Amino acid sequence: MPPERLQKILAQAGHGSRRSCEQFIEAGRVRVNGQVAKIGQKADPAKDKITLDGRPVAANVEYVYVALHKPRNVLSTVAPEPGDNRKTVRDLVDLPDRLYPVGRLDFDSEGLILMTNDGDLANRLTHPRYGHEKEYKVLLARRPDDRQLQAWQRGVVLEDGHRTAPAQVRLGEGRKRQIREIGFLLGLPVVRILRTRIGTLRLGNLKSRQWRYLTTQEIADLKKLVMGKK
Numbered sequence: 001m002p003p004e005r006l007q008k009i010l011a012q013a014g015h016g017s018r019r020s021c022e023q024f025i026e027a028g029r030v031r032v033n034g035q036v037a038k039i040g041q042k043a044d045p046a047k048d049k050i051t052l053d054g055r056p057v058a059a060n061v062e063y064v065y066v067a068l069h070k071p072r073n074v075l076s077t078v079a080p081e082p083g084d085n086r087k088t089v090r091d092l093v094d095l096p097d098r099l100y101p102v103g104r105l106d107f108d109s110e111g112l113i114l115m116t117n118d119g120d121l122a123n124r125l126t127h128p129r130y131g132h133e134k135e136y137k138v139l140l141a142r143r144p145d146d147r148q149l150q151a152w153q154r155g156v157v158l159e160d161g162h163r164t165a166p167a168q169v170r171l172g173e174g175r176k177r178q179i180r181e182i183g184f185l186l187g188l189p190v191v192r193i194l195r196t197r198i199g200t201l202r203l204g205n206l207k208s209r210q211w212r213y214l215t216t217q218e219i220a221d222l223k224k225l226v227m228g229k230k
Helices: 005-014 018-026 119-126 144-153 179-187 217-225
Strands: 030-032 051-053 065-070 099-101 110-116 134-140 192-200 211-213
Touching: 005 018, 005 030, 005 051, 018 119, 051 099, 065 134, 099 119, 099 211, 110 119, 110 217
Parallel strands: 110 192
Antiparallel strands: 030 051, 065 110, 065 211, 099 110, 134 192
16 A cells, blocks of 8 residues: 555544644654654555554554533543543543544533544544534523624624634524634623534434444444545
């Protein structure tokens, strides 16, 4: 097989998204045939000895796909910063596999998190250029008026100058922090955020802290979705 970029090899071996694997390379944690690797370097896993933190990078891994209902007050990372004793989503999934969350949810937000060791799928689901939809249920402190709804639907300029993309907003009963910031800017305090969908994957009837394996059909639908967006 032809040589591939190292971040792609690492991602395919289940070490996270391509962006996180690039950070491993930048930190000097990756070596090829004993030499510290550089960003942009290519290798052939069938011929070259590739290591991460001194451990060989497996050329072939069995991919695992898990849907988790993240509760509030849990970090959507694999491990917290040093000195931070808060629980992470990895603490909630009792599996020996090396799994990473695809995208993030705020510490005080809840709902669907996809966890997998399929780095290529993770990259395509999280990279901004692919633009996959996510769906949230948002509980506001008060009912928005027509002007506020229309502003949210058109897009809002945040404090950092970024303009949010147009969104579908439906009233019902009753970048991750964008929802809270938009609500604040529009005078609509956000009480609760629940993510119910990532692309074709839905939260369904998963209860808080519960997780399950994705079905074969769900995996196929996600792969079809990401491969359809160039």
